Amino acid sequence: MICAPEHKILPVIYQKDKVKSVKKETVVASLANKLTEIVGAAFEACGLPPELGRVAVSDRQDLAQFQCNGAMAAAKQAKKNPREVAQAVIEVLQSRKEFSKIEIAGPGFINLNVTDEYLAAHLASVAGDARLGVDRTAKAETVILDYGGYNIAKPLHVGHLRSTIIGDAINKIMKTAGHKTISDVHFGDWGTQMGIVISELEIMHPEWPYFDEAFAKEYPKESPVTIADLDRIYPEASKACKENEVRLEKAKAATRALQGGHRGYRALWQHFVDVSVADVKKNLATLNVDFDLWDGEASANPSVKPIVDDLKAKKLAFESDGALVMAVAKNDDNKEMPPLILYKSDGAVMYGTTDLATIFDRMQKYKPAKIIYIVDQRQSLHFEQVFRAARISGAAPNDVELLHTGFGTMNGTDGKPFKTRAGGVMKLEDLISMGVEKARARLAEADLAQDMGAAEREDIAHKVAIAAIKFADLQNNRTADYVFDIDRMTSFEGKTGPYLLYQAVRIKSLLRKAAEQGFKPGKTFILQDADKTLALLLTELPDAFDGALRNYTPHLLCDYAYRLATAFSSFYAACHILSEADEALRASRLALCEITQRQLELVLGLLGIGVPERM
RNA sequence: GCGCCCGUAGCUCAGCUGGAUAGAGCGUUGGUUUCCGAAGCCAAAGGUCGCAGGUUCGAAUCCUGCCGGGCGCGCCA
Numbered sequence: 001m002i003c004a005p006e007h008k009i010l011p012v013i014y015q016k017d018k019v020k021s022v023k024k025e026t027v028v029a030s031l032a033n034k035l036t037e038i039v040g041a042a043f044e045a046c047g048l049p050p051e052l053g054r055v056a057v058s059d060r061q062d063l064a065q066f067q068c069n070g071a072m073a074a075a076k077q078a079k080k081n082p083r084e085v086a087q088a089v090i091e092v093l094q095s096r097k098e099f100s101k102i103e104i105a106g107p108g109f110i111n112l113n114v115t116d117e118y119l120a121a122h123l124a125s126v127a128g129d130a131r132l133g134v135d136r137t138a139k140a141e142t143v144i145l146d147y148g149g150y151n152i153a154k155p156l157h158v159g160h161l162r163s164t165i166i167g168d169a170i171n172k173i174m175k176t177a178g179h180k181t182i183s184d185v186h187f188g189d190w191g192t193q194m195g196i197v198i199s200e201l202e203i204m205h206p207e208w209p210y211f212d213e214a215f216a217k218e219y220p221k222e223s224p225v226t227i228a229d230l231d232r233i234y235p236e237a238s239k240a241c242k243e244n245e246v247r248l249e250k251a252k253a254a255t256r257a258l259q260g261g262h263r264g265y266r267a268l269w270q271h272f273v274d275v276s277v278a279d280v281k282k283n284l285a286t287l288n289v290d291f292d293l294w295d296g297e298a299s300a301n302p303s304v305k306p307i308v309d310d311l312k313a314k315k316l317a318f319e320s321d322g323a324l325v326m327a328v329a330k331n332d333d334n335k336e337m338p339p340l341i342l343y344k345s346d347g348a349v350m351y352g353t354t355d356l357a358t359i360f361d362r363m364q365k366y367k368p369a370k371i372i373y374i375v376d377q378r379q380s381l382h383f384e385q386v387f388r389a390a391r392i393s394g395a396a397p398n399d400v401e402l403l404h405t406g407f408g409t410m411n412g413t414d415g416k417p418f419k420t421r422a423g424g425v426m427k428l429e430d431l432i433s434m435g436v437e438k439a440r441a442r443l444a445e446a447d448l449a450q451d452m453g454a455a456e457r458e459d460i461a462h463k464v465a466i467a468a469i470k471f472a473d474l475q476n477n478r479t480a481d482y483v484f485d486i487d488r489m490t491s492f493e494g495k496t497g498p499y500l501l502y503q504a505v506r507i508k509s510l511l512r513k514a515a516e517q518g519f520k521p522g523k524t525f526i527l528q529d530a531d532k533t534l535a536l537l538l539t540e541l542p543d544a545f546d547g548a549l550r551n552y553t554p555h556l557l558c559d560y561a562y563r564l565a566t567a568f569s570s571f572y573a574a575c576h577i578l579s580e581a582d583e584a585l586r587a588s589r590l591a592l593c594e595i596t597q598r599q600l601e602l603v604l605g606l607l608g609i610g611v612p613e614r615m
Numbered sequence: 616g617c618g619c620c621c622g623u624a625g626c627u628c629a630g631c632u633g634g635a636u637a638g639a640g641c642g643u644u645g646g647u648u649u650c651c652g653a654a655g656c657c658a659a660a661g662g663u664c665g666c667a668g669g670u671u672c673g674a675a676u677c678c679u680g681c682c683g684g685g686c687g688c689g690c691c692a
Contacts, residue, residue, distance in 0.1 A: 054632095056631095058635095059634090059635080060635060060636080062636095063635080067634095067635090069633095069634055069635095072634075072672080072673085073634095075672095076671085076672085082672080105635075106634085106635050107634080107635080107672065107673075108634095108672095109634075109635065149692085151692075188692060191691070191692055192691055192692080193691080193692075297692095320689080320690095321689075321690080322690085323689075323690050325689075325690090334617085334618075335617055335618040335619085335688080336617060336618080336688060337688090338688070338689045339689065340689090341689055341690055343690090344689095344690040345690060346690080348690090350689095350690070350691075350692080351691085351692055377619080377620070377686075377687095378619095378686060378687060379687090379692085380619065380620090380686095380687075381618085381619085381687055381688065382687095382692090406620090408620080408621085408685085408686090409685075409686070411685085413626090413627090415684085415685090442654070446652090446654085448652075464654090475628080475629085475640095476627085476628065476629090477628090477629075478620090478621080478628080479620065479621090480620045480621045480622095480685070480686090481620085481621075481684095481685060481686080482627095482628090483626095483627065483628090485626095485627070487641095488627070488640090488641080491640095491641080492654050493640090493641085493654055493655095494639090494640045494641060494654095495628090495639065495640040495641085496640085496654085498654060499640095499654065499655090501654085502652080502654050502655075503654095503655090505652080505654095506651090506652055506655085509651080509652060510651055510652085513651065514651090543631095547631065550631095551631080553631090555629080556631080558629095559629065559630095559639090562639085562640095563639095566639090569655060569656065570656070570657090572651080572652095572655085572656085573647095573655075573656045573657080574656085576650075576651080577651060578650090578651045579650055579651060580651095614652090615652095615654080
């Protein structure tokens, strides 16, 4: 059933990636957040808006640990002197025991330090929390995540990497926040590329039973083509179609027939799907990525006709230049908004139609509060059309959020669309094996690898390669184009995945040695200067998590993990830990190490990066 | 033509709802292992934040205009 449309005035419900969600989804427990409550209350006590009492980690660590800039904003509103406003606030704060320093600086910054006792108590609560301070959302929702989008009969290439690993990270982040996520790989399995391959095979093998209209028996169970065949056939056939009008017509006819239910084509198509899915699963296994749903465009096919019939009945769909379309433009549009094509003039459907039908199906089956598409930015107009069509048709009620989280085009180091030396696109498995090969070589140099078995060494090489590849990509937030640099992708030094693994592994090694010597991490903290820098950073995890969750930006977690790793590395270089003679200090430092290790592993896990025991 | 995105160090990029001295990595230069993993650590050099206005006590961040680049704009996905 399809609800009555409201096509006159369409609310802009879809959101651009940049639009920030206003509502706070998690109750975070970072130290800055706790302080925000305290300072916010102080603002309120002074008759000022409490939301101006927001406390953040200071960007001048030489001056203070935390800062609040709200006094200046409050002064502006109230037309008062900012330093006087700040003065009133800090007089209220003087009674609080949490602070060891409260100062007004510059035009009206409120600079704050917390007492060691308060910081230590906070750390103890973080250490005692299995989630390390990351709280669950108060409002769990069902969310469908649409990413991957691999094509049947086309090999996975490096261009698929972004959607896959960003989608996977967002999935893990939302799941950890407590949402019920459903990931759908949404294969491209119903468009012209299928007709291209089918028609090519018909030309090559007209004797096959799939092409025999009179054939009434069961088709062979075994696929007549392998994934390697498909990898080769598609580019050739695609080229032929571009060069030859008649050849293209054959492909289109095959597409239409497939969609229309041609028995032999459907049987052949199922073979393509089976061999392609098997290949995709193999690739995803190396990336350690999985999906809940293995649907595709074709999955929505049964819903297409009822939806289109309904639109026709409501006079929302009409013929235009031989095609059946629906208008999605609005009066206040500031750009041309082409109609959504439901049926091409040749009678075949395109991905807009299947995307619309897919939204309808998803609403019926899962009733999600949100559907998020992690797809190339260049698809933004397409999604805008589809989202509008979903509102108009009633497929998605207005309170369901439809969101396109786009990312940029992959370019080479020359700034032009990425191509291999051979001129093609690099296959994903080739990229991964290059990374693994480099990791293997690096491991062979290391003394540590001597006593490892072959299996462990392979496992480590794989983990290092995956960490390198994923981190190199995920740390970049650009919604615009990005540069694909193979050397950077498989680099192990500096701000890289392997660097993060290295720090985590070093801590694990340290903790193992501590256990051997009977040293245990303490429950209390002794915070000398070198310890304090790391300790303060360890209170920030919920902020990083919350930011990544709200804005669908895993790179905020990359940034946190990297800052944590470098902070630990400095701490490690500056402080004695196992060799520390003072037992209490040693236990405190071991506890810092342990929290760091757990946070690193948690964050890396959210990014889809696994940590080995040694490397 | 219309629309979207982008322009920050030699290169690749962070910089969240405007805040104090704009940060990383790579690359360059110099130090660092008789102590827990040197895939490390410490330090130096390197930036008129594309340009010009505007709003503001305060702008890389917000607004306007320009310049430069990428992408999209009905029967591919």
